Structures are given as structure tokens and as C-alpha cells.
Amino acid sequence: MDERELLLLGLLSFQSQHGYQINEFIERNLARVTSMKKATAYAILDRLARDGYASVHTEQAGNRPPRKVYALTPRGEERFRELLRQSLVDPGESAIPGDVGLMFLDQLPRDEVIEGLRMRLARVDEQIAELEQVPPHGHGIGVDLAVEHKLVLLRADRDWLRGVITRLDAGSD
Amino acid sequence: MDERELLLLGLLSFQSQHGYQINEFIERNLARVTSMKKATAYAILDRLARDGYASVHTEQAGNRPPRKVYALTPRGEERFRELLRQSLVDPGESAIPGDVGLMFLDQLPRDEVIEGLRMRLARVDEQIAELEQVPPHGHGIGVDLAVEHKLVLLRADRDWLRGVITRLDAGSD
């Protein structure tokens, strides 16, 4: 259900970390996977601690400001596995975004629609090119499967978009 | 960007409506398109009125409780077209849900993973069957394109899931 909580539990399952470290990792490596913002991650970490899924202890490195280090408790590990099982079965209502716009597309002049969809296609192409550059991950197959999954869906989207644009271009109806 | 606002503007673009009516329509016909809840719709309608995109006037039918009827203003129509254009180009970060779970899949025993993905596949199959029943919509091509789009992505997802399950089943790695 809650992909954000699952993500944080998952990151903590590898090693204890403090908030800043986790946010760094997300910003650098997981921007494509989640759009969660810093403040949200801090809030969820607090919640995990409050609910007994993570323990906190404050650490001071040199003269730096103190950091709160979060570690999964046994309950937290159980929670992680539970959410993980759930998320494999039911990846949350995949209300594919963008379809609302599609539904109302008749309200816009046909050439504006085509123009817009062309731009959309260009972006999808970019995303595909980017993902195709990602090297195999190495540790386990999960990450590679996730990338593969995203690629499969993006390619299907691309092909469909091309078809639609062609159809709209030829005789406008 | 904000699909919810776009959806409400779009519904109002066809005719003025009161909140309850809009929520009825969403619950009955658009459950697959959005997961927006009643209270959210009321809140967004308020916001639209506050920002001058919709006008409100109170109506009393018989002895029933009074209702607030919302109608698009010219500014609202402009806003609608603007959001519509945007959403065609950039359908919001399509962070395809479920990929977080995939990423951590190595943390779960292989057979639990396979079991989970089988259930997921069954659900996808159901959704496809359901959508295939939807008859052509009639008014314009937008709605039909949206359905087609969803179907295309669901089928790609289904095919990928089948492949993954087969791979995992045969030699567990």
C-alpha cells in the first residue's frame, strides 16, 4: 500500500542510517522510483520510530550537528516483509496518470492535441534511452527486474503513442 | 500536474453540477480513473470557487437540504484548457507503482515471491477482462483512447509478469 514506508523500511533493512544519509541516497539514486521529498522522509522515519518499527539513537560526529540514527527493530523487519508481500500482490491502484487528460482530449483543437502528444512521445523516448543505459545491478535480481518492468511499460506506452499520433495525423477522426 | 483538479474542471465543462452529483458520477463511472474521495472533491470545488475558476450558487429542491451548484467561469474554462494541454504533454511523473516492492524482492523467499506475483497476475487479468467489456463510448474519441491506453499498458504488464514468473519458476536464478 504505502510505497514510501516500504522504501524506507527497505533501505533500513540493509543498514542503520540517519535521515540525511537516506535522503541523499534517494535523491542521488532513486529519483526515478519515488518523488518523496526530504521532509516527508523525516516525517515517516519519526512515525516508524513512534510505532516501534525503528529504534532511534542520537549520534554526534566531531563538532557536527547531532544526527538521529534509525535502525529496524524486529517488529520493523516483520513489517517490512509484510508490506513487501502486499506490494508484490497489489502494487497499489495503478491509476496510470495522464488518462484523465486523454479523456477530455476532444475539448482541444486536434492539432494542439497532436502537438502535445508529440512532446509526450519525445519525453518517453528520453526516459527509455536513459533507462537503457542503466547497467545490471549485481546484487540480486530485484533491482534489475524493476528496471526491466519500467522499460517494458515505457516501450508499450511509446508504441501506443506513436500509433495514436499516426491515426490522428491521418484523417482527423 | 494536478489530475484531480483537471478532472473536476472537465466534468464541470460539460455542465454545472453540485458536489453530490459530481461525486456520484465519479463513484459510479470513474472509479478506475481516479481514487479521489468525496471529501477531497468537495475541498477542491471550494478551492476552484475561491480562486475564481467556478461560481457557486445555492439551490433548494423541494424540502431537500440546499445544494451548492458549481459552474465554470470563463477563467475556469481557460484554466481547464491549460491543465489539459499540460497533462497531454506531461502526464505527471508516472512513477509506476509496485516497482519499489520489486526492488526488494530478494529479501523474500523465492516461492513467496512467485506466489505473490501469481496473484498479481490474476488481478491484472481480471482488470483486462473488465476493460475489454467496456463498450465504445460514442462521444468523441478521448474516452475510448483512455481505455485503449490503459488496456495496452495492462497487457504489457501481464505479458511481462508471465515471463518473470516463468523465469523464476525455472531454475531459481
Next chain:
DNA sequence: TCTGGAATAGTCAGTCTTGACTATCCACGC
């Protein structure tokens, strides 16, 4: 005619999310 359940029409308190902001530390050039 009386009653219980569905339809009508919302509201509200609590939670979640985020843009903007704070504050310190360190390395480096000048």
C-alpha cells in the same frame, strides 16, 4: 401507518506532504 434502509448532501478532525527556511561546519582562494 409505521419502520428501516437507501439516497441525498455534505462536514470535520486528524494525518500526510512539502516548499521554504534555519543553522552549523569545513575547505579553499585571496
Next chain:
DNA sequence: GCGTGGATAGTCAAGACTGACTATTCCAGA
């Protein structure tokens, strides 16, 4: 020996979202 820009490590107020709840009306059946 000093300023300043990036890295470090968060916090906070404001707005968005929703589950649970309220309250009235209508109507079908006993």
C-alpha cells in the same frame, strides 16, 4: 585570517487528503 559556497542535518507552517461521522428525506413493505 577572512569570506563564502557547498555539504551537512534537519524543522516548521500551511495546505491537501481522507475515514468517519452527521443529518435529512424518501420510499417500500409489514
